[in-house]
Amino acid sequence: MLYYLFDFLNSIDFPGAGVFQYLSFRSAMAVIVSLLISTIWGKKVIRLLQLKQIGDEIRDLGLEGQYQKKGTPTMGGIIILMSIIIPVVLFADIKNIYIILMLVTTVWLGLVGFLDDYIKVFKKNKEGLAGKFKILGQVGIGLIVGITLYMSDDVVLQQKTTLENPVTVVNNSGEIVKSKAIITQVKSTKTTIPFVKNNEFDYSSLVSFMGEYARPAGWIIFVLAVIFIITAVSNGANLTDGLDGLATGTSAIMGVTLGILAYLSGNTIYADYLNIMYIPNSGELVIFMGAFVGATIGFLWYNSYPAQVFMGDTGSLALGGILAAFAIVIRKELLIPILAGVFFIESISVMLQVGYFKRTKKKYGEGKRLFLMSPIHHHFQKKGFPEPKIVTRFWIVGIILAVVTVITLKIR
Numbered sequence: 001m002l003y004y005l006f007d008f009l010n011s012i013d014f015p016g017a018g019v020f021q022y023l024s025f026r027s028a029m030a031v032i033v034s035l036l037i038s039t040i041w042g043k044k045v046i047r048l049l050q051l052k053q054i055g056d057e058i059r060d061l062g063l064e065g066q067y068q069k070k071g072t073p074t075m076g077g078i079i080i081l082m083s084i085i086i087p088v089v090l091f092a093d094i095k096n097i098y099i100i101l102m103l104v105t106t107v108w109l110g111l112v113g114f115l116d117d118y119i120k121v122f123k124k125n126k127e128g129l130a131g132k133f134k135i136l137g138q139v140g141i142g143l144i145v146g147i148t149l150y151m152s153d154d155v156v157l158q159q160k161t162t163l164e165n166p167v168t169v170v171n172n173s174g175e176i177v178k179s180k181a182i183i184t185q186v187k188s189t190k191t192t193i194p195f196v197k198n199n200e201f202d203y204s205s206l207v208s209f210m211g212e213y214a215r216p217a218g219w220i221i222f223v224l225a226v227i228f229i230i231t232a233v234s235n236g237a238n239l240t241d242g243l244d245g246l247a248t249g250t251s252a253i254m255g256v257t258l259g260i261l262a263y264l265s266g267n268t269i270y271a272d273y274l275n276i277m278y279i280p281n282s283g284e285l286v287i288f289m290g291a292f293v294g295a296t297i298g299f300l301w302y303n304s305y306p307a308q309v310f311m312g313d314t315g316s317l318a319l320g321g322i323l324a325a326f327a328i329v330i331r332k333e334l335l336i337p338i339l340a341g342v343f344f345i346e347s348i349s350v351m352l353q354v355g356y357f358k359r360t361k362k363k364y365g366e367g368k369r370l371f372l373m374s375p376i377h378h379h380f381q382k383k384g385f386p387e388p389k390i391v392t393r394f395w396i397v398g399i400i401l402a403v404v405t406v407i408t409l410k411i412r
Helices: 002-011 017-019 023-051 077-091 098-119 131-151 203-240 246-264 268-274 283-303 312-329 333-339 341-364 375-383 387-407
Strands: 157-170 177-188 188-192 201-204
Touching: 002 077, 002 312, 017 023, 023 077, 023 283, 077 098, 077 283, 077 312, 098 131, 098 246, 098 283, 098 312, 131 157, 131 203, 188 333, 188 387, 201 203, 203 246, 203 312, 203 333, 246 268, 246 283, 246 312, 246 333, 246 387, 283 312, 312 333, 333 387, 341 375, 341 387, 375 387
Parallel strands: none
Antiparallel strands: 157 177, 188 201
16 A cells, blocks of 8 residues: 555655665565564454453363463464555555465465364364365465466566577667577466476476377466465464464564565576576565564564464464465475475374374274374473473474575575
């Protein structure tokens, strides 16, 4: 909203209005405003949740300090969602297709998580929203994101084609020159793949045997991949949200990394220097991620150990979905197993635990466990590690993975 106001003021030469044209300024403002909303307004939300007695129900898991958390307000994800949405609406170009997609993803998954928390808290149903409906919600937003990226004319990649014979073109300075390469903007199913010299992978290559139908079939595979990635990362964030500040802190680290990648992908100079795909108009996403990082760090003010509020599924499902959708729109989704390694390990630990238990029960008549408890952060709790130490070490792992993710741009 302010973006358009200052754009108008700049058109009439109002002093200082031009500062809103700078992506760096608007991103910084998004960070600051989201921090202020999450810390100042967040305190009022926590008080309201306490007055309404919206406390978390604690299951007996036999963990140290578990019952000290009983009654801690939940559904605090509302604080995160509002701290993202308000700054983005204020400082970003809300007509930008990527900003629209990210706002829809935030609201959609926030509502799915809110419904789950509502059933748990107000309906006193510990199971919450049935798993099939959660999956349906995640698949739904995956379809929306995937189909929009396929159908929208605003979603294109910049492609450089080398020619055998030079052609006459007009360069950025308006000069007529001869060039052996032409730059075009195309619809594409290409994405970034790590550790490979020509670091682009085309989903259509998986169905190259289909000939002229390979391109449309490639888009079908792309949409299916989008659905899977959003569902997997959203659930991974939900599983990680088991210790004070764990999901929030790791999400903030991932957010900073994705913000850097979005800035590089949306800047034609840096994209050309690093030899990565340039995505026109994607630079606006840096503002969204600035708000995301500010919101998660601000929420840590109250969510760090000992937590004064839990985000609930309202926050965790949305955080994971946002990170996944963001990575997809900047075509960095194949970096997620590295960047979101903490979420990945948490999810794998649950699958291994359940699978091993079922297999040993079928084979020996009694189920055995690989870990003392899953997700894996509870395994370390069972081993006697203090909760803050577990969280801090997971953050450190997240930082290492974030650094590795960034340097994949150069390590090929």
